[in-house]
Amino acid sequence: xxxxxxxxxxxxxxxxxxxxxxxxxxxxxxxxxxxxxxxxxxxxxxxxxxxxxxxxxxxxxxxxxxxxxxxxxxxxxxxxxxxxxxxxxxxxxxxxxxxxxxxxxxxxxxxxxxxxxxxxxxxxxxxxxxxxxxxxxxxxxxxxxxxxxxxxxxxxxxxxxxxxxxxxxxxxxxxxxxxxx
Amino acid sequence: xxxxxxxxxxxxxxxxxxxxxxxxxxxxxxxxxxxxxxxxxxxxxxxxxxxxxxxxxxxxxxxxxxxxxxxxxxxxxxxxxxxxxxxxxxxxxxxxxxxxxxxxxxxxxxxxxxxxxxxxxxxxxxxxxxxxxxxxxxxxxxxxxxxxxxxxxxxxxxxxxxxxxxxxxxxxxxxxxxxxxxxxxxxxxxxxxxxxxxxxxxxxxxxxxxxxxxxxxxxxxxxxxxxxxxxxxxxxxxxxxxxxxxxxxxxxxxxxxxxxxxxxxxxxxxxxxxxxxxxxxxxxxxxxxxxxxxxxxxxxxxxxxxxxxxxxxxx
Amino acid sequence: xxxxxxxxxxxxxxxxxxxxxxxxxxxxxxxxxxxxxxxxxxxxxxxxxxxxxxxxxxxxxxxxxxxxxxxxxxxxxxxxxxxxxxxxxxxxxxxxxxxxxxxxxxxxxxxxxxxxxxxxxxxxxxxxxxxxxxxxxxxxxxxxxxxxxxxxxxxxxxxxxxxxxxxxxxxxxxxxxxxxxxxxxxxxxxxxxxxxxxxxxxxxxxxxxxxxxxxxxxxxxxxxxxxxxxxxxxxxxxxxxxxxxxxxxxxxxxxxxxxxxxxxxxxxxxxxxxxxxxxxxxxxxxxxxxxxxxxxxxxxxxxxxxxxxxxxxxxxxxxxxxxxxxxxxxxxxxxxxxxxxxxxxxxxxxxxxxxxxxxxxxxxxxxxxxxxxxxxxxxxxxxxxxxxxxxxxxxxxxxxxxxxxxxxxxxxxxxxxxxxxxxxxxxxxxxxx
Numbered sequence: 001x002x003x004x005x006x007x008x009x010x011x012x013x014x015x016x017x018x019x020x021x022x023x024x025x026x027x028x029x030x031x032x033x034x035x036x037x038x039x040x041x042x043x044x045x046x047x048x049x050x051x052x053x054x055x056x057x058x059x060x061x062x063x064x065x066x067x068x069x070x071x072x073x074x075x076x077x078x079x080x081x082x083x084x085x086x087x088x089x090x091x092x093x094x095x096x097x098x099x100x101x102x103x104x105x106x107x108x109x110x111x112x113x114x115x116x117x118x119x120x121x122x123x124x125x126x127x128x129x130x131x132x133x134x135x136x137x138x139x140x141x142x143x144x145x146x147x148x149x150x151x152x153x154x155x156x157x158x159x160x161x162x163x164x165x166x167x168x169x170x171x172x173x174x175x176x177x178x179x180x181x
Numbered sequence: 182x183x184x185x186x187x188x189x190x191x192x193x194x195x196x197x198x199x200x201x202x203x204x205x206x207x208x209x210x211x212x213x214x215x216x217x218x219x220x221x222x223x224x225x226x227x228x229x230x231x232x233x234x235x236x237x238x239x240x241x242x243x244x245x246x247x248x249x250x251x252x253x254x255x256x257x258x259x260x261x262x263x264x265x266x267x268x269x270x271x272x273x274x275x276x277x278x279x280x281x282x283x284x285x286x287x288x289x290x291x292x293x294x295x296x297x298x299x300x301x302x303x304x305x306x307x308x309x310x311x312x313x314x315x316x317x318x319x320x321x322x323x324x325x326x327x328x329x330x331x332x333x334x335x336x337x338x339x340x341x342x343x344x345x346x347x348x349x350x351x352x353x354x355x356x357x358x359x360x361x362x363x364x365x366x367x368x369x370x371x372x373x374x375x376x377x378x379x380x381x382x383x384x385x386x387x388x389x390x391x392x393x394x395x396x397x398x399x400x401x402x403x404x405x406x407x408x409x410x411x412x413x414x415x416x417x418x419x420x421x422x423x424x425x426x427x428x429x430x431x432x433x434x435x436x437x438x439x440x441x442x443x444x445x446x447x448x449x450x451x452x453x454x455x456x457x458x459x460x461x462x463x464x465x466x467x468x469x470x471x472x473x474x475x476x477x478x479x480x481x482x483x484x485x486x487x488x489x490x491x492x493x494x495x496x
Numbered sequence: 497x498x499x500x501x502x503x504x505x506x507x508x509x510x511x512x513x514x515x516x517x518x519x520x521x522x523x524x525x526x527x528x529x530x531x532x533x534x535x536x537x538x539x540x541x542x543x544x545x546x547x548x549x550x551x552x553x554x555x556x557x558x559x560x561x562x563x564x565x566x567x568x569x570x571x572x573x574x575x576x577x578x579x580x581x582x583x584x585x586x587x588x589x590x591x592x593x594x595x596x597x598x599x600x601x602x603x604x605x606x607x608x609x610x611x612x613x614x615x616x617x618x619x620x621x622x623x624x625x626x627x628x629x630x631x632x633x634x635x636x637x638x639x640x641x642x643x644x645x646x647x648x649x650x651x652x653x654x655x656x657x658x659x660x661x662x663x664x665x666x667x668x669x670x671x672x673x674x675x676x677x678x679x680x681x682x683x684x685x686x687x688x689x690x691x692x693x694x695x696x697x698x699x700x701x702x703x704x705x706x707x708x709x710x711x712x713x714x715x716x717x718x719x720x721x722x723x724x725x726x727x728x729x730x731x732x733x734x735x736x737x738x739x740x741x742x743x744x745x746x747x748x749x750x751x752x753x754x755x756x757x758x759x760x761x762x763x764x765x766x767x768x769x770x771x772x773x774x775x776x777x778x779x780x781x782x783x784x785x786x787x788x789x790x791x792x793x794x795x796x797x798x799x800x801x802x803x804x805x806x807x808x809x810x811x812x813x814x815x816x817x818x819x820x821x822x823x824x825x826x827x828x829x830x831x832x833x834x835x836x837x838x839x840x841x842x843x844x845x846x847x848x849x850x851x852x853x854x855x856x857x858x859x860x861x862x863x864x865x866x867x868x869x870x871x872x873x874x875x876x877x878x879x880x881x882x883x884x885x886x887x888x889x890x891x892x893x894x895x896x897x898x899x900x901x902x903x904x905x906x907x908x909x910x911x912x913x914x915x916x917x918x919x920x921x922x923x924x925x926x927x928x929x
Contacts, residue, residue: 023657033679065359068372072361073681074662092583094740096841131583135740145625177625227686249893278890282859365862367852
């Protein structure tokens with residue numbers, strides 16, 4: 001875990017942050033914490049380092065511990081570095097019933113990683129998650145902002161190939177999301 | 182002034198009184214046990230569920246019973262309300278369930294825990310629990326975290342009562358610890374290694390109902406029942422200076438705030454009184470601290486046996 | 497074919513744009529409400545409609561609205577609960593993604609009825625891309641004078657914002673949602689006070705599900721009485737059902753409440769029957785928290801009456817033989833499904849999602865997961881089934897929020913109806929010598 005230096009939002013990100021803060025009444029700016037953490041995670045390598053969280057605390061003028069408490073409560077904030085594409089495979093009831101375990105195994109074998117691990121090239125991390133609200137198109141996985149649904153081995157191959165070819169880090173905040181609904 | 186009946190005892194209480202407060206007014210035989218509620222801390226209570234009671238009649242105005250057991254510490258009394266606690270087999274059983282939940286992941290390391298003898302979870306388990314466990318999985322453990330040279334954190338023992346968090350919020354200036362993560366891996370932590378250090382931070386030790394937060398300066402010095410508690414005071418510019426000293430001979434092994442009948446701190450004390458004044462000459466000793474005769478501390482068997490005078494008396 | 501009021505335009509091209517949405521009659525309810533009705537009159541119509549909360553609890557919406565405290569000089573808030581996370585439920589996502597303006601329109605009309613000038617849509621973080629769709633729709637509405645100051649030239653002003661969550665099922669509980677919206681951990685609050693008295697920032701607040709808010713639009717347009725004519729008894733109007741699991745046609749269907757369950761499962765118009773020509777074994781009809789019931793009891797009540805898609809019929813027989821309509825998350829399992837393994841996935845879910853505030857849920861959900869896992873994997877002990885039963889019993893009703901009950905009910909119902917299947921998985925002990 002290397003410590004990050006020069007934690008500073010880009011001008012564009014800062015404008016979005018300020019816009020978000022303005023949505024809440026005077027003195028209630030802490031409300032902006034969750035959305036800002038998403039932006040911070042996207043801006044600073046896909047995870048929230050203590051330095052990043054302290055920076056967010058300073059922007060919102062709250063205690064750093066308030067940020068740690070919140071970031072560690074919610075499942076979408078990565079408190080450790082992850083690969084460029086975090087493959088989040090849903091495995092709750094309907095997805096389980098339609099083959100989520102096979103998806104996890106297939107990806108695991110293909111990339112030679114277990115859930116919770118990152119591929120050697122740092123491209124992919126695999127994570128099993130609970131219900132993502134995509135039960136009618138099970139099995140499925142989320143990668144950044146995109147939902148990939150009705151997964152089959154062939155589909156997974158194509159999806160992973162595409163991400164690898166593209167090579168960018170994927171974030172929940174991406175504007176170029178894909179979904180097959 | 183609403184009237185409430187708890188386990189057959191009727192009492193009139195001021196508006197805004199909770200069922201728990203009313204029960205405490207009636208007396209300890211009626212009062213439900215508490216692990217997270219703390220009268221000195223705002224918004225405390227509601228989490229541990231040990232103080233649950235059944236409201237069999239909502240009020241004179243609306244006599245319907247409440248459908249589920251309620252946390253007595255967070256439920257206001259209404260005029261004409263009727264409540265059952267120890268007289269309800271359902272509540273006694275539900276409380277047993279709560280105690281079981283609190284204990285399944287508790288390390289039960291009382292023999293090496295400095296809180297033993299004054300631990301509310303020990304008392305609760307003794308009075309409301311079972312003698313064996315049905316939990317046969319590995320117990321949860323947390324990574325050790327150092328939170329400074331004054332306070333020892335044993336997360337494995339924590340029952341997540343939130344008292345220390347509320348104390349840091351309401352008594353100290355600036356909280357540096359909190360509850361991280363969620364569910365059964367939630368933990369009290371500073372997240373990044375950091376000392377909990379400000380003038381009143383030591384109070385988190387006194388509010389902790391278990392051995393999760395203990396006094397590092399007292400660590401393994403003595404079992405509490407080998408010590409002699411006395412009330413003492415000093416002229417302190419930061420706090421009231423009113424404390425209890427835990428003595429062994431002339432040594433002040435530990436300094437705590439004074440606690441009331443319910444085990445709650447009477448007045449917060451500062452860290453200087455707690456950690457830095459460890460000589461009897463620092464203090465004006467008022468006299469022995471009154472300890473409930475049920476407590477193992479007042480039993481003091483070992484000291485008695487060691488004292489030839491008691492041996493002579495055959496006690 | 498039943499009447500559709502919410503997603504009747506789902507297949508219209510570009511219905512997600514304001515232009516097309518308006519061409520199909522969109523935003524007429526805002527026009528009608530602001531120009532011709534008083535806020536009180538709208539609340540009255542919603543009461544008359546018999547609309548019940550579509551998030552799962554089924555509480556009458558008109559009544560919830562009428563509880564909203566209105567102290568002078570204190571702002572009130574409307575918060576839309578788009579934290580759809582109940583396993584088996586994806587209808588709100590479908591609605592927001594396909595027809596985002598249906599929600600925006602509902603928010604404007606409802607806010608006007610409640611005297612609200614700032615409203616938030618709290619959407620689960622995983623639906624980040626849907627928040628983009630909503631934000632775009634809101635932007636269009638501002639540009640068209642449907643949001644902002646002096647809406648449609650009236651005195652009424654409203655600001656509407658989208659807030660994304662961070663990943664936590666518990667934020668679907670309305671007070672946990674409000675905590676999260678305030679930038680805190682999603683710990684449910686201890687009630688009372690209820691949000692109608694002290695909600696967001698301590699101010700009076702109404703929290704409504706996406707589908708509930710969207711249903712206000714047709715209610716205002718057709719009138720509460722007309723709306724109440726659809727459906728049966730106290731189950732009025734239409735309902736979005738999320739159908740998933742081992743069926744031929746999973747998806748979101750809008751049904752008139754009162755549709756026979758059998759028709760819903762087997763007709764081509766809806767689920768299209770069980771996949772691969774198999775038989776149905778069991779169903780969880782209202783989202784993972786409601787009891788699982790065997791196929792026979794899903795199709796017919798214990799008394800032999802055909803089961804209908806209504807709040808009352810699905811719960812007929814109580815927990816002994818019935819279930820609940822809940823969120824309408826309709827999950828079907830075929831004859832080859834392992835009920836113990838399915839239960840384990842649900843136990844794992846609730847364990848993962850417990851906030852950890854109160855001890856029965858924090859400790860009990862993890863314990864149930866461990867016992868269920870051992871049972872499902874075939875390593876269980878003979879006492880495990882009773883133990884599992886006991887743990888759920890001691891969680892139910894003893895927690896701060898309904899997550900405890902939600903975690904307990906699937907366990908109780910799985911054991912109640914499929915005990916033999918659990919027993920069959922327990923290794924037979926070798927006879928001791």
